[in-house]
Amino acid sequence: MINRMVHETPKGTVYIEGPCSDAHLAELTMNEKLTNFRPPEKQKGALMMITNMPHGMIYIARHEKEIVGYVTFHLPDESSRWIKHPRVLELGGIEISADWRRCGIAENILKVSFTNPVMDNYIVITMEMCWHWDTRNTKLDIWAYQRVLTNLFGTVGLQRVPTDDPDIIEHPANVLLARFGKNVTQNDIAIFESMRFHNKYGNAVNLL
Numbered sequence: 155m156i157n158r159m160v161h162e163t164p165k166g167t168v169y170i171e172g173p174c175s176d177a178h179l180a181e182l183t184m185n186e187k188l189t190n191f192r193p194p195e196k197q198k199g200a201l202m203m204i205t206n207m208p209h210g211m212i213y214i215a216r217h218e219k220e221i222v223g224y225v226t227f228h229l230p231d232e233s234s235r236w237i238k239h240p241r242v243l244e245l246g247g248i249e250i251s252a253d254w255r256r257c258g259i260a261e262n263i264l265k266v267s268f269t270n271p272v273m274d275n276y277i278v279i280t281m282e283m284c285w286h287w288d289t290r291n292t293k294l295d296i297w298a299y300q301r302v303l304t305n306l307f308g309t310v311g312l313q314r315v316p317t318d319d320p321d322i323i324e325h326p327a328n329v330l331l332a333r334f335g336k337n338v339t340q341n342d343i344a345i346f347e348s349m350r351f352h353n354k355y356g357n358a359v360n361l362l
């Protein structure tokens with residue numbers, strides 16, 4: 155069942171809705187400034203593909219017939235260590251068009267997606283890597299950007315967790331955030347904890 159919220163902004167009414175079907179996305183256009191990860195039409199194709207993946211979910215922010223923002227959830231990449239965990243779901247990306255930022259859309263799209271009870275069955279992670287951040291349009295430096303993102307994801311309970319995942323340690327501004335759903339078992343949490351560090355020093359480098 156699709157969940158929907160009406161969000162009034164100074165730029166107009168935005169509907170926040172999901173999980174969306176590919177048929178619903180097909181009827182909509184992409185805002186031309188949704189270019190953070192790839193060109194808008196390619197990104198639309200990627201969003202549609204995710205709706206058909208096992209455990210894949212897309213939530214969008216829509217103004218009239220135009221997508222102005224989205225957040226994606228899917229299983230971790232095959233090449234990632236986290237795919238070996240039975241209960242990890244990855245928040246792959248969140249993007250709000252530069253025309254619609256600072257209107258509370260990101261915060262509300264997260265709020266709506268995390269009201270879905272299915273989220274409580276997962277450890278939801280997000281790998282925040284600074285080369286994906288839009289420092290140019292936001293005019294934030296990477297450290298300020300990191301703070302904005304940790305606060306934003308913190309509003310739905312994602313917290314920073316230390317790891318030696320190579321994608322995270324590649325740059326000191328990168329962070330792994332995780333939220334343990336209330337139905338996740340202690341055993342699944344223990345498995346996750348045991349996966350955070352692969353190097354031989356294990357928790358000796360767990361300084362956070």
Ligand SMILES: CC(C)(COP(=O)(O)OP(=O)(O)OC[C@H]1O[C@@H](n2cnc3c(N)ncnc32)[C@H](O)[C@@H]1OP(=O)(O)O)[C@@H](O)C(=O)NCCC(=O)NCCS
Nearest residue numbers: 190247248249250255256257258259260261287288292302
């Ligand atoms: C990061 C991003 C998703 C924020 O979207 P948004 O809809 O503008 O965020 P919100 O309006 O919900 O902002 C929530 C809070 O975050 C903070 N924030 C967001 N953008 C900010 C900025 N440019 N400067 C300072 N604070 C900012 C503010 O505290 C804001 O609340 P406020 O506006 O009431 O002060 C958006 O800038 C974006 O799409 N960036 C490009 C893609 C990206 O970096 N995605 C994250 C990695 S996957």
